[in-house]
Amino acid sequence: MNFIEQMKQKARADRQRIVLPEATDLRVLQAASTALREKIADIILIGNKEEILRTAGDLDLSGATIIDSALSDKRQEYGTAFYEMRKSKGITLEQAGEQVRDSVHYGMMMLKLNDADGLVSGAIHSTADTLRPALQIIKTAPDAKLVSTFFVMVIPNSEYGHNGTLLFADCGLNENPNAQELSEIAIASAQSMNKLLDLTPVVAMLSYSTFGSAKSELTEKVVQATALARQKAPELLIDGEMQVDAALVQRVADLKAPNSSVAGQANVLIFPDLNAGNIGYKLTERLGKAQAYGPITQGLAKPINDLSRGCKAEDIVGVIAITAVQAQNNK
Secondary structure: OHHHHHHHHHHHHHHOOEEEOOOOHHHHHHHHHHHOOOOOEEEEEEOEEEHHHHHHOOOOOOOOOOOOOOOOOOOOHHHHHHHHHHHHOOHHHHHHHOOOOOOOHHHHHHHHHHOEEEEOOOOOOOOHHHHHHHHHOOOOOOOOOOEEEEEEOOOOOOOOOEEEEEEEOOOOOOOOOHHHHHHHHHHHHHHHHHHHOOOOOOEEOOOOOOOOOOOOOOHHHHHHHHHHHHHHHOOOOOEEEEEHHHOHHHHHHHOOOOOOOOOOOEEEEEOOOOHHHHHHHHHHHHHOOOOEEEEEEEOOOOOOEEEEOOOHHHHHHHHHHHHHHHHHHHO
């Protein structure tokens, strides 16, 4: 069973309420119809009902809840709650009421007030337009100091990671994390590997150096981040700094890092910056013919995931399933 089928199976076991605030997009409606048919989640579509049904055509959306944020009887309640959250930033009650007419803000308020369990957006909105209201309304989880992203990479016919499955982070959000931030990304990614995939995380902190084979400001950041992560999460199996071949290939690990319990066994790869992470996941996807699932968000108080604007309907179905499993874990 592949990764997405695992996520779908888990999602079906305890259906969650997933908000799709981009219900004027045909891909989103196709994904909603599939998610309903496969019983992956209870779907909430935000938008004008007539426009949604006209766009949907023959798609079966009979199981979906459709909410027009401009006409909803919850709009006043959500506007008042949003005003209380943001009045210190200078927003007026009237402005707050107008803001929650926006489908993404309305969806975030549904999550905030426990009228929904997760949200998927980004098919027509930018990452900033999805994550900015998430940070304003949902904020970070109580035990998180940083919001970051990861990709689940599934590489066919590969012995690396767990039967070819690895988690890469951060490949989508934090441009140049300092040592403290990098340690938080490592800990959050390990938790995601454990909660989402039910696998014991083995975390490699990547660099162009392995245990002092080179020294620079860049390598020292990774050394410090590894030490900080160990202090914060002493139970975590983590090591670094190390080169990616030492992290993955046992023969190389035996030569470069013979005393490491992580080298040659890693299934979570933490990249030192967004340049390396983005290049790394795309090379793996294109040259290694891997399936790349993400970017998946971690560190928010409720599960909210951002889509690529070039996504296909099947991609959205997969993210709905992942978001539903994150919502189960959140409870």
